[in-house]
Amino acid sequence: MNLQETFLNPRCTAENLDRFLVRSSILSALKETLPSFCGTLLDIGCGYMPYKQLVLTPPSRTEKYIGLDLKDNAYQKPDLEWDGITIPLADSSVDCVLATEVFEHCPEPKVVMSELIRVLKPGGILFFTVPFLWPLHDVPHDEYRYTPYALERHLRNAGFEQINFKALGGWDASLAQMIGLWVRRRPMPPRKRTILSMLLLPVVRLLAKLDMPPIEFSESLMITGISGTAIKPSL
Template identity: 50%
Template sequence: MSRAHRKQFIGMPLNADTQDLYHVRTAIQRALTGALPKLQGAFLDVGCGVMPYREMILKGSQVDRYIGMDLPVNDEAKYKTIRPDITWDGLGIPMPDASVDCAMATEVLEHCPDPLAVLKEIGRVMRPGGHLVLTVPFLWPLHDAPYDEHRYTPFALERLLRGAGFIDAEVRASGGWDASLGQMIGLWVMRRPMPPFIRTVLKWMSYPLVRWLFRRDRAPKGAELDWVMITAMSAMARKAQ
C-alpha cells in the first residue's frame, strides 16, 4: 500500500478536503492504538479490505501472524497490490476452532444480516482469553447498498458481545454532540450532490467550524450515554475461558 493510500486510514490530517472522513478514521485508529497492548500471537482481521492497519498492528503489538479475511475479491483495481489471505462467505470462517489468539472487525458488523451469528463464529476460532476489538458507525450515510444492514447503540453492541460468549466488554462512544455536528456538516458539504464550484466554496466556509467542533468535542461515557448524540463506537471484549 502506498504512503498516500495509508494516509487515508492512519494519520489523516484534518483539512477542508478531509472534513467528512477525518473523525471516523482517527477514531478507528485511536481505538486500535488503545487495543495494541492486548493483541498477541495469531491475529484475524475480519473484513480486512486492503489491510491498512496491518503494519501498525505488527509493529505495535505482540502479534506475530496477521491473517486478513474478506469476501472473495471482486474489485481488481482496489485489490491490485494486496489480497485477503483467506476468504469467507460473510458468516462461516474457514478455520478450525481456537486457531487464533485475537481478532478485530472494523466497520464490519453493520453489514452482517445476523451479527450475533458472526460474533459467535469469530469467538469459535478464537482461543479462550483472547481479545476482540470492534468498531461500528452510528452517524454515517447508507453505504455499500444493499448490504448496509444495521446501526447499533452501545447497549445493543454490549448485549451482542455477551450473547456471543465474550466478557469484560468495554464499549466506548467515539464522539459526542460537537463531533456529531461536525461530521454531519462535513458529510453534507463533501457528499451532497452539488456543482463542483459550489462545493469548493462551501468546504472552505465550513472547514473552520468543523475544525472547531472536532477540537472541542468530548465523547460521552457511562451514565452520560442517554439523550446524547454519538458518531460511532469502539469495543474491546475478551473470549470467556
C-alpha cells in the same frame, strides 16, 4: 497522500471533511488497544488491510496477520476468503480479532459473533468499531446501526465477557461529522463544494477540538460511533 496514510495519518483538510473524524477516532481507539494484541491476529472484513502494518508494530505483540474478507469484495484479494458465515479457520486458532466497521454489514450478527468466539483462543480479545452517525454505504449491504445495548446483547449471547464500550465522538464531533458529510457528499456544483468546504473547514476543526467523547451512554446522547473490546472466557 496514499490510501494507507488516510487511515494511519488522517488530516482535517477541505477534501477530507467527511472522513477525518471517523478515521481519526477509530485510529485513536485502535492505538489504545494495541498493547493487548499478541500472537495471531484475524482482521475480519479487512478491505485494503490499512491497519496491517500498525498491528504488526510495537506496542502490539502480534506476530502473524490474517486478512479475511468476502470472495467478491470490492477492495483487494484477502489472505483468506469468507462466505460471510463460516470462517475458514480451526477452533481456538487466533489470539485476537480486529473488526473495524464490519458488524453493520453482517445480516446475521449472531452467526458472525459465534464464529468469532469459536476461532478465538480462550482469553483472546476482540476489538471492534461500528458507526452510528453515517450515511448508507456499500448498498445494499448496509444492515444496521448499533447501540451499545444491542451490541452487548449480541456479544453476551455469543459467549463473550468483559465487554467494554467507548463512544468515538460526542455532540460536537457529531455536528462536525454532519457538516463534513453535507459539504462533501450532498449533490452540488463542484465550484460550490470547493468554496463551502474551505469556508467550513475551520468550523469542523474547531468542533473536533472542542469535542469530549462521553464516558457513559445516557438518554438523549448523540455519538458518532462506538469502539469496544470483548474477551473469550478462559478455560
